[in-house]
Amino acid sequence: MENTAPLMSLKKVNMYFKKPGSVLKDSNIHVLRDIDLDIYPGEIVALVGESGCGKTTLGKIITGLYRPTKGDIFFNGENVSGLFNKKINSFNQVQFIQQDGYAALNPVRTIYQSLYAPIKTHNKKLKKAEIDKKIDELMNLVGLIPAEQFLIKYPHQLSGGQRQRILMARAISLEPKLIVADEPVSMIDVSLRLSLLNLMKDLNKKLNMSFVYISHDLSTTRYIAESGRVVVMYLGEIIETGKIGDVIANPRHPYTRALIQAVPIPDPDYKANEDLPLKSMELGNIEHRHIGCGFCNRCPYFEDICTQKVNYVHTETSDVLCNNLNKVPTGAVYKTYNK
Amino acid sequence: MVINMNKENIVEFRDVSIAYPLKKFTLQAVTNASLPLKKGMITALVGESGSGKTTLASSLIQCISEPGKVVGGDIVFNDNGNEIFINKLKDKELRKFRWEKVSMVFQAAQSALNPVMKVKDHFIETMNQHGMKKVTMEEKEAKIKKLLNFVKLDVDRVMDSYPHELSGGMKQRVMIAFALLLDPEVIILDEPTTALDVITQYFIFTLLKKINKEMGISMLLMTHDISVVAKFADYVAVMYGGRIMEYGDVHYIFKNRYHPYTRGLIGATPSILGSTKDIEAIEGNPPNLLDLPKGCIFNPRCKYCQKICQEQEPESLSIDNMSKGKCHFYKEI
Ligand SMILES: Nc1ncnc2c1ncn2[C@@H]1O[C@H](COP(=O)(O)OP(=O)(O)OP(=O)(O)O)[C@@H](O)[C@H]1O
Numbered sequence A: 001m002e003n004t005a006p007l008m009s010l011k012k013v014n015m016y017f018k019k020p021g022s023v024l025k026d027s028n029i030h031v032l033r034d035i036d037l038d039i040y041p042g043e044i045v046a047l048v049g050e051s052g053c054g055k056t057t058l059g060k061i062i063t064g065l066y067r068p069t070k071g072d073i074f075f076n077g078e079n080v081s082g083l084f085n086k087k088i089n090s091f092n093q094v095q096f097i098q099q100d101g102y103a104a105l106n107p108v109r110t111i112y113q114s115l116y117a118p119i120k121t122h123n124k125k126l127k128k129a130e131i132d133k134k135i136d137e138l139m140n141l142v143g144l145i146p147a148e149q150f151l152i153k154y155p156h157q158l159s160g161g162q163r164q165r166i167l168m169a170r171a172i173s174l175e176p177k178l179i180v181a182d183e184p185v186s187m188i189d190v191s192l193r194l195s196l197l198n199l200m201k202d203l204n205k206k207l208n209m210s211f212v213y214i215s216h217d218l219s220t221t222r223y224i225a226e227s228g229r230v231v232v233m234y235l236g237e238i239i240e241t242g243k244i245g246d247v248i249a250n251p252r253h254p255y256t257r258a259l260i261q262a263v264p265i266p267d268p269d270y271k272a273n274e275d276l277p278l279k280s281m282e283l284g285n286i287e288h289r290h291i292g293c294g295f296c297n298r299c300p301y302f303e304d305i306c307t308q309k310v311n312y313v314h315t316e317t318s319d320v321l322c323n324n325l326n327k328v329p330t331g332a333v334y335k336t337y338n339k
Numbered sequence B: 001m002v003i004n005m006n007k008e009n010i011v012e013f014r015d016v017s018i019a020y021p022l023k024k025f026t027l028q029a030v031t032n033a034s035l036p037l038k039k040g041m042i043t044a045l046v047g048e049s050g051s052g053k054t055t056l057a058s059s060l061i062q063c064i065s066e067p068g069k070v071v072g073g074d075i076v077f078n079d080n081g082n083e084i085f086i087n088k089l090k091d092k093e094l095r096k097f098r099w100e101k102v103s104m105v106f107q108a109a110q111s112a113l114n115p116v117m118k119v120k121d122h123f124i125e126t127m128n129q130h131g132m133k134k135v136t137m138e139e140k141e142a143k144i145k146k147l148l149n150f151v152k153l154d155v156d157r158v159m160d161s162y163p164h165e166l167s168g169g170m171k172q173r174v175m176i177a178f179a180l181l182l183d184p185e186v187i188i189l190d191e192p193t194t195a196l197d198v199i200t201q202y203f204i205f206t207l208l209k210k211i212n213k214e215m216g217i218s219m220l221l222m223t224h225d226i227s228v229v230a231k232f233a234d235y236v237a238v239m240y241g242g243r244i245m246e247y248g249d250v251h252y253i254f255k256n257r258y259h260p261y262t263r264g265l266i267g268a269t270p271s272i273l274g275s276t277k278d279i280e281a282i283e284g285n286p287p288n289l290l291d292l293p294k295g296c297i298f299n300p301r302c303k304y305c306q307k308i309c310q311e312q313e314p315e316s317l318s319i320d321n322m323s324k325g326k327c328h329f330y331k332e333i
């Protein structure tokens, strides 16, 4: 991977939001901090992290929906930071599948209209019959069969998972170079979830399409991104990144260890280790983030230095933002699974 | 026919059918579904996307999405021994019933909030509508803070935020807090944690379980996350094509997997443990509700299908006998 040029590169990207109810500039919330991220052609990157840590914001920056407050973005080697939105989106090279499937579809358009319009705009020469055929194929791909039954409906007449699949169909209909999918299958049953993720995998192979896959479901992520990369975020920073299999088998950052230990196991008789390696049941607070390591107040391996600064460490399996790796246990977090 | 309610049940869906009459056709999303919700327990409703879970659950507060209607059966609430037939309530009674007795965290939680209202105003408005106009603003705010704190939100910022200023999971947590506002007896949770990381999800379920035990609140949980069901639910109902296929306590369901559909569903669940090879998606597609197969509606996808399965639909579960399973060869395969 290293010898090909990245499709997209983020350099020291920062994002601030206005604090609700405040007009003071210095009370802005610092949501993304110095994000450096390269996405290679044909790569699958799984983005995970605590609720509210900035994943959707990052996804929107990658797809040009937000412009970062600071930092540079390169697409195919060209600095597109200033003109990002126009340049990328007009070619439909990057598509975003929204987390909130309910808001993403126009409520007064039928599903057919919502799928037809972007294909037509993207490719003016196509005839109606050709587009119809394409729509039919797409509906088949995402498992909405028979297509006619769904195409005449309005978004509110579909179930949660059916709507998510429409969004997926719409994103792939334009054959972009990169799709950022924000929780694309969260409301879909496991069986279908696997086939949709396999579909993503196929497109990834066939069309060399890159995916950034934002998800909380690490168990499923493992299946699609077996060879892919995982990026773990905490309070606006990337705290660990490595091959997904490696990181699950041997998480190095204390937050990643807690996260993987908290993944529920599909067996009611499995006695999990209930005590997560965390100091308390509090969550991270992005507004009152600690100086130094953002995780220090919850970290069981904390030392005084952590409140001052923290650096990335390159380990055999991943890059980790932590001062105390020699204190953090290594290896799998799970007790052996005996049934 | 008078059926007296089982005292252990807080809610009984009795033989409920729900249809969506559309212009060109009528879609029957739920067919003869019976399901008890046991008092103080968490009942999970699982099944494929489009199998009718949201439709069935929303009939409990008569909030079925337009133009859906209950076309058969009854939804009965056990109000301290008195049976309330929810599907026969007048609008006024229903308004009181909703949120005070039964609340719901909608699957669309992320867009259920009014975009031009601050988070706290959602709470205040609902309190005012439910006879709390006289309560002082301080008391109201204290209550809101307690609830938001409970779902692990940064209280001061979130109270004053508009929905678009929150992340997906933050909005979901606001809706969970909202559902607890009027101390209901039953909470319907429709995919409540899809936007939450597993640690936050674990904290929230641990707290929900605590209220569930301490205050005896009953819950109906819909989720595609089979691992969450395994970990937090007491009872499980499995739905397929609008029908309840199987019901039982969580250990019974996971261990035996007597119904072929349940077997497929659990078998397709990836785990963070073990090899990535030994899971299999269920073959075939969800049933076309407008053109259901003859006989058992699962038969085209069933590995154990016999002749009778293609001819005759197995009997539905009934509220008096929930343990039989909708399969000709239940417990035999
Ligand atoms: N438009 C906005 N104005 C102010 N604050 C915002 C805005 N959008 C997001 N935020 C804040 O930025 C932080 C990160 O939000 P983001 O939606 O990126 O989180 P996330 O990682 O996607 O979380 P989740 O997993 O819950 O969806 C949150 O604290 C949120 O409240």
Ligand SMILES: Nc1ncnc2c1ncn2[C@@H]1O[C@H](COP(=O)(O)OP(=O)(O)OP(=O)(O)O)[C@@H](O)[C@H]1O
Pocket (backbone or CB within 6 Å): A156, A157, A158, A159, A160, A161, A162, A187, A188, A189, B020, B022, B027, B029, B047, B048, B049, B050, B051, B052, B053, B054, B055, B056, B065, B066, B067, B068, B107, B289
């Ligand atoms: N307002 C409506 N008008 C017409 N059909 C509808 C309407 N709402 C739902 N349906 C259809 O009814 C069926 C059941 O939908 P429901 O939302 O109950 O499914 P679900 O089991 O909750 O699915 P999911 O897991 O995807 O949320 C689906 O085929 C859906 O398309």
Ligand SMILES: [Mg+2]
Pocket (backbone or CB within 6 Å): A055, A056, A057, A099, A182, B167, B168, B169
């Ligand atoms: Mg998000």
Ligand SMILES: [Mg+2]
Pocket (backbone or CB within 6 Å): A159, A160, A161, B053, B054, B055, B107, B190
């Ligand atoms: Mg639903």
